[in-house]
Amino acid sequence: SQQGEEDPQALSIQEGENATMNCSYKTSINNLQWYRQNSGRGLVHLILIRSNEREKHSGRLRVTLDTSKKSSSLLITASRAADTASYFCATGSNQAGTALIFGKGTTLSVSS
Amino acid sequence: GAVVSQHPSRVICKSGTSVKIECRSLDFQATTMFWYRQFPKQSLMLMATSNEGSKATYEQGVEKDKFLINHASLTLSTLTVTSAHPEDSSFYICSARLGAGSSYNEQFFGPGTRLTVL
Numbered sequence: 001s002q003q004g005e006e007d008p009q010a011l012s013i014q015e016g017e018n019a020t021m022n023c024s025y026k027t028s029i030n031n032l033q034w035y036r037q038n039s040g041r042g043l044v045h046l047i048l049i050r051s052n053e054r055e056k057h058s059g060r061l062r063v064t065l066d067t068s069k070k071s072s073s074l075l076i077t078a079s080r081a082a083d084t085a086s087y088f089c090a091t092g093s094n095q096a097g098t099a100l101i102f103g104k105g106t107t108l109s110v111s112s
Numbered sequence: 113g114a115v116v117s118q119h120p121s122r123v124i125c126k127s128g129t130s131v132k133i134e135c136r137s138l139d140f141q142a143t144t145m146f147w148y149r150q151f152p153k154q155s156l157m158l159m160a161t162s163n164e165g166s167k168a169t170y171e172q173g174v175e176k177d178k179f180l181i182n183h184a185s186l187t188l189s190t191l192t193v194t195s196a197h198p199e200d201s202s203f204y205i206c207s208a209r210l211g212a213g214s215s216y217n218e219q220f221f222g223p224g225t226r227l228t229v230l
């Protein structure tokens with residue numbers, strides 16, 4: 001099952017621009033995580049934000065979480081061609097031992 | 113950090129054959145492992161939850177007799193795709209969850225296995 005939607009489905013920007021991706025989910029969560037996946041490759045964990053947190057930073061990444069709206073956003077600042085990838089949000093529930101549920105993902109293309 | 117490996121990374125087989133994919137947690141014990149499937153240009157879909165020493169729990173729509181999961185030890189889970197058909201061609205990804213005491217549902221993902229059924 002999939003938790004929710006991400007938008008946009010695809011995003012094309014120029015190097016140096018900022019990229020913002022949004023994720024919405026449906027149920028109560030314990031945490032929300034963002035992953036990157038290069039074409040045909042495995043997942044790379046980017047950042048985890050807990051349900052009691054509203055914003056988190058890691059390098060050029062900024063994640064926000066609004067539990068009242070059941071939504072999160074991932075901002076990549078000063079994008080680089082190497083940021084070209086698919087980005088997925090995944091939610092972790094409060095129930096112990098349950099799997100992360102992934103959103104549909106945003107495909108980001110950064111051109112130089 | 114916690115490392116999860118998968119073997120093989122890529123497999124091509126003929127229709128009707130069975131394929132086994134291994135998922136190992138290399139430096140930690142995983143009481144729970146998860147199997148996901150990803151079709152091209154799509155997201156990861158959870159197939160099943162595998163708990164050590166017990167039967168796997170399958171998601172709705174996933175055939176348990178076709179996708180056999182065995183979690184015989186705290187570091188190894190296997191997924192066997194039985195009588196594979198071309199529509200089973202996909203990217204299979206496992207993940208392992210740290211044991212008791214991890215409160216934030218930390219999962220560590222394997223690098224994935226690309227299955228192509230001819």
